[in-house]
Amino acid sequence: MRTEEKIRAFYGAMLAAYGPQGWWPARTPFETIVGAILTQNTNWKNVERAVANLDREGLLAPEALDAADAARLGQVIRPAGYFRVKAKRLKNFVRMLAEDFGGDLDALFALPTAALRETVLFVTGIGPETADSIVLYAAGRPVFVVDAYTARIFFRHGLIEAETTYEEIQDLAQSALAEDAKVFGEYHALLVAVGKRHCKKQAPLCEGCPLREFLEEGQPVAIG
DNA sequence: TGCCAGGCCGGGT
DNA sequence: ACCCGGCATGGC
Numbered sequence: 452m453r454t455e456e457k458i459r460a461f462y463g464a465m466l467a468a469y470g471p472q473g474w475w476p477a478r479t480p481f482e483t484i485v486g487a488i489l490t491q492n493t494n495w496k497n498v499e500r501a502v503a504n505l506d507r508e509g510l511l512a513p514e515a516l517d518a519a520d521a522a523r524l525g526q527v528i529r530p531a532g533y534f535r536v537k538a539k540r541l542k543n544f545v546r547m548l549a550e551d552f553g554g555d556l557d558a559l560f561a562l563p564t565a566a567l568r569e570t571v572l573f574v575t576g577i578g579p580e581t582a583d584s585i586v587l588y589a590a591g592r593p594v595f596v597v598d599a600y601t602a603r604i605f606f607r608h609g610l611i612e613a614e615t616t617y618e619e620i621q622d623l624a625q626s627a628l629a630e631d632a633k634v635f636g637e638y639h640a641l642l643v644a645v646g647k648r649h650c651k652k653q654a655p656l657c658e659g660c661p662l663r664e665f666l667e668e669g670q671p672v673a674i675g
Numbered sequence: 676t677g678c679c680a681g682g683c684c685g686g687g688t
Numbered sequence: 689a690c691c692c693g694g695c696a697t698g699g700c
Contacts, residue, residue, distance in 0.1 A: 491682040497698055498681090532697040536683085578683050598681050643681055652679065 468661035472640035475588035501531035540576030600646030
């Protein structure tokens with residue numbers, strides 16, 4: 452099976468196994484952005500606590516975050532880990548939003564996709580994955596989000612090299628799939644679902660993995 | 676109990 | 689242009 456065929460086949464297999472994931476798990480686009488920043492290299496469970504704290508403190512709004520003291524904000528989001536760094540990153544985003552878009556998320560989202568991505572990416576603390584998560588899940592644009600699970604699963608199935616870059620993986624996925632935000636969103640969420648259950652860093656738990664049928668015969672599933 | 680989680684930055688080479 | 693240490697909490 453060719454690489455792009457395989458990427459398409461993965462989708463059906465994952466969907467059949469787990470059903471639609473309905474990502475991003477947030478009530479508003481702004482909460483999606485906050486979650487995207489907080490979940491950097493962090494267990495989602497911890498992010499949920501931090502988001503609940505923000506909500507309780509009335510900080511799930513751009514103006515409130517912009518006005519909040521960074522040290523206090525850090526304490527509120529503490530369960531998410533890297534709390535000092537992430538407090539700064541959240542504030543970096545809302546500062547940009549205030550300065551360049553009058554604090555209006557819809558004004559930011561009025562940008563064409565490429566400009567939107569670049570603008571968000573320019574914020575210190577927002578890298579490619581976080582930017583794409585925002586562009587896809589908060590703004591609803593068709594960009595494919597690549598994360599650690601994406602790279603690991605694709606690599607272990609021989610679809611990419613260990614050195615393949617973020618943009619290369621993204622291009623690969625986007626060329627294999629229809630340009631559809633809904634599909635991209637489900638695909639990424641499903642990869643995370645598979646990854647959490649069956650593709651941990653140490654030890655590929657291929658037993659019961661819905662993608663197991665796509666492994667080459669006798670393929671030794673390299674760790675990486 | 677150590678390893679890992681839905682990354683990214685900044686300084687050094 | 690890479691390479692790497694640092695950032696931090698909670699789950700298993």
